[in-house]
Amino acid sequence: MNYPFWVVPIIGSGWVIGIVAIIHILISHFAVGGGFYLVLAERRAIKLGRSDWLEYIKKHSRFFLLLTVVAGAMTGVGIWFSIGLTSPEATSSLIHNFVLGWAAEWTFFLVEIAAILVYYHTWNKVSQKVHMTIGWIYGIAAWMSLFIINGILTFMLYPGKAWLATAGTGGEASAFWSAFFNPGYFPSLVFRTLICLSLAGIFALITASRLDSKKQGALKEDVVKWSAKWLMPSFLLLPFATVWYFHSMPSANRGLFKRGISTIGQGIFTQITREAVYLVAASFIVFVLVYFLAWKQPKAITTGQTLIILLLAFSILGAAEHIREMARKPYVVGDYMYANGTRVSERENFNKNGYLSGSIWATDAEKHDWALIDNAEENRASERNAKTTVSNSAVLDQLFAVDAASKKRIHLRGELMFRGQCMACHTENGYRAMRKLLRGRDKVSIESMMKLLYEFKNDSIYRAFMPPLVGTKGEISALVEFLAGITKR
């Protein structure tokens, strides 16, 4: 509760992360696979005595350097900026639990940056052996940064029993390695490595397609065909890696994929299945396109065609990452922290003492007013021995008559609840808009829905994707008031 709530209208903060992250993932995976591509292509060109090929690799390395270092670094910082603002609690947890991991990742990243700069600037200036050694240093450092970040990413899907047993006790560091090498670690590492190699091939096709078919026909044919081969490991192994990855997931997460097989009736809850369907079809199309455009007609391939392949690869990667995000719902860190930043262990306390009781985003005067309302509501309820609660607005009218400032304070309570608990995934009137999702519901109906979310029963349809609603009765009533207000706007 010590962090600000980030309001991003229309697209929501989640999409800011999504857009930045998908671009970053595309570039960073290329950065890993592309390192091996450069050094292996150089080795092949030297072995064949092809100076023209070496010249092409030099040009490709400039493109590689500019794209991965400039755009990669910018989007990398963008990810930290956006996740820090959207999911501050989760970001904080990741930083605190993986201090050693982050330190190692940044060390490898530094080596990576230095190595690629040296690699590019030493073309034709050092011996081929030394130059290739620098290339290998880059490739290994880049893959090691994937090796580490993969541990942290898969930790978020499921940290494993050993770490969960220590979570919140202060002894999390003792379970560092089991958290790092969590059940999803190795399938994900294989999966991502295969993606890296494919992207290395696809980006090389883009630069190779620019070679002049008339003047450099033989070179274009050789480079395009050799680059197309970089998709072969994925073509052969990706289906197995995907199945392995799928089976490493906790059964509850796997169950999310089954929802959309027979229906689209649950809207966004079935999106994960639909994205998986697209992923399989589009991956197949990419391989067939590479076969026909690059392998069968290497000289005739155009930049436009390679950009279409890249666009498809980009959409696949976007779908895959979105699936990964959706598959860990309702958590942001499996079984530990919900998607809205509420820790599983905090739920009881928030329900008892209030979600906003420790918030620094409300003044003492506001909290005082809220306490007055809650007390009045409790008294009225006990006096009447009634089961139903009196709405905040009714109490408000009694307590403060027409005091606009007080009404504003009540409104703020609902708004802070919305910002804290809903806004990580929803917007008021944009992506996953509350106005649209609650359309046609009156206050009683919204109250019933909030009750479902609060109770978080095992058979609840929302439980698979949405975190439980936490807070006192008064806070939840304020949220209901706020949501009812949104639907009327």
Added chain:
Amino acid sequence: MAKSKSQEHKSVWPRTYDWLDERLGLKSIAAFLSKKTVPVHKQTYWYYWGGITLTLFIIQIITGILLMVYYRPGPEAYDSVRKITYEYEFGWLIRSIHHWAANLMILSVFVHMFSAFFMHAYRKPREFNWWTGIGLLLLTLTFAFSGYLLPFDDLSYFATKIGLEIPQSIPVIGPILASIARGGTDVTELTIQRFFTLHVIILPLTIFLFLTIHLALMLKHGSAVPDSETAKPAAARKNIKFFPDFFFKDFSMWLVAAGVCFFLAALFPPQLGSPADQLRPAPEGIHPEWYFMSPYMLLKLFGRIFPGMFGALLSVFIMTFAVIIWVAVPLYDPEGKAAKRARIIYYIGVAAAASLLILTAWAYLDI
């Protein structure tokens, strides 16, 4: 007969090919196709749209057949589509692909038609390509209109009802035609059965006939080229073999189109509205699908200027006149030798494309 040594050493695939070739004459087909060439120039990408349309049509046939396994025309139409969308495994996907392939096919038919127009693919000797092409466009639109009613939800019911008011407004024969289409005075289960028959039997048979002629003529006459290419000396023009060179590129574009269709189908599947209810008022802001928005806007526009029957008649007349002009284009500019006529035709094409775009956009802004 003893096998030759070379035959004995052949692997499975060449031997299978030889076996098939002996019976089907594959080599002669390949030889015929390899003699065919396709011009290569800066606008070659327009040539892909015919193949893209055909691919989407094939997708329509496959998904249509799969939908027919569970679809029941008549009183159970709505319930069967509800089950396809919300109960049967991947039923939603088949329906969604069918829906999106239909939309994309209409789009690609229009793109193909205008690209053919601006490349003068209607000129001698391609007049019949042009006419069969227009026939295919009209058939595609009729496919879309007849298919739209089949789920029989409130949206499809009212859209069909409004749609049938267009032929209804034609004097003398209009009411008879509309009544035949409806099977009575209102859109009912009888209309579904008629539309279903039209959608799965009459239109496919007719479209196959048109398609066969269209493709055969395309193979005979080859692709038309833009003016910039015609101006070049023959030696300066570039061509590639249709098979395999162009075919591989074309096939790749078909796959890209299929990918786009799959993307839309997986991520934006069409839902099903409430069951059609003749007693309920039409949903607010109801309008036809995007491809009928321009004639819809024309009807609205003239209806406002000339309220009553005259406005409707005038707009139907303008639409009919536009189709007649479009059909008559090859007769007016048969060889492109008359520069003035060619220029007029060019302006007609620009005006037609602009009218379609402007009226469609206007219709959406006017909802």
